[in-house]
Amino acid sequence: MEVSTNHYKHSDLVKAKGRIDSATAPQLAKALDDITNAGRYKIVLDLSEVEFMSSAGLRVLISTQKTCKRYNRGELALACVPQRIYDALELAGFVPLFSFHDDIVEAIGKT
Amino acid sequence: MSNNPASQSQPEIWPFNISSEHPVRSITLAAKFENLDVARNFAIQAAEESGFEPAAVYSIELAIDEAFSNIIEHAYGGESEEKIDCACQFTKTDLIFYLRDCGNPFNPLIIPDPNIEADLEEREVGGLGFFFIKQLMDEVSFTFSTRPENGKHCNVLKMVKHKEK
Numbered sequence: 655m656e657v658s659t660n661h662y663k664h665s666d667l668v669k670a671k672g673r674i675d676s677a678t679a680p681q682l683a684k685a686l687d688d689i690t691n692a693g694r695y696k697i698v699l700d701l702s703e704v705e706f707m708s709s710a711g712l713r714v715l716i717s718t719q720k721t722c723k724r725y726n727r728g729e730l731a732l733a734c735v736p737q738r739i740y741d742a743l744e745l746a747g748f749v750p751l752f753s754f755h756d757d758i759v760e761a762i763g764k765t
Numbered sequence: 766m767s768n769n770p771a772s773q774s775q776p777e778i779w780p781f782n783i784s785s786e787h788p789v790r791s792i793t794l795a796a797k798f799e800n801l802d803v804a805r806n807f808a809i810q811a812a813e814e815s816g817f818e819p820a821a822v823y824s825i826e827l828a829i830d831e832a833f834s835n836i837i838e839h840a841y842g843g844e845s846e847e848k849i850d851c852a853c854q855f856t857k858t859d860l861i862f863y864l865r866d867c868g869n870p871f872n873p874l875i876i877p878d879p880n881i882e883a884d885l886e887e888r889e890v891g892g893l894g895f896f897f898i899k900q901l902m903d904e905v906s907f908t909f910s911t912r913p914e915n916g917k918h919c920n921v922l923k924m925v926k927h928k929e930k
Contacts, residue, residue, distance in 0.1 A: 673802070676798045676834040677798035677799055677801055706823075706827075708834065708897075709834075712893055717890050720890075723885060738820070738823045741820075745901075746897075747882055
């Protein structure tokens, strides 16, 4: 898996590529923790090139969302989520806990 | 690992009486997260050969990933050189997976389901893996067994996916 981060004025865009499982989820967690540890809590996660995500990846998402939404200081928004991964998020009951965007520019503007 | 499901006999010390009329394939992997790729590919190949649709292949792939990860985390208490045996059997109506480990006795079926309707603050971070397995596969069962040659304890998880009619 590859993770890249872009800083914008009001938010951060994180793009993950490949497979997010128990072996690779710590990489994603580190990228997201680096942002929140720097005091930035408005994050868009682009999942368009993620082929597989297990519950290890979902754990990272929920943990980051808890950190971001605390004190209403921000949120982790999900962009371009592939159908299979959306299905897993739905199975886990995560859909009401995140905002979903089909467009990266729109996601960055609204987050 | 054989490419031909019919060419490999059942593992010698396999604790089940798997009927020999149905082909069995197996691999043994160290209990390390880096082996998840191999375990998932084992599942994908078997699922595709069984004729499952892509969405069902993904469900099977996810279930095997969760089961393998659970064994590492709970039965072995983290990554180790200990082994996980993975086997699958092809029947006319089903694809059946068995995952066996010789770690701590651990019955995942006793894990309560997570509350998937809880608010964000109350949402547990973990506990989803086995919930996924139960949702994605049609039958899940668990057995404690003992290796006949050394009396060593084993956990065996059986997961069945019915073929689409």
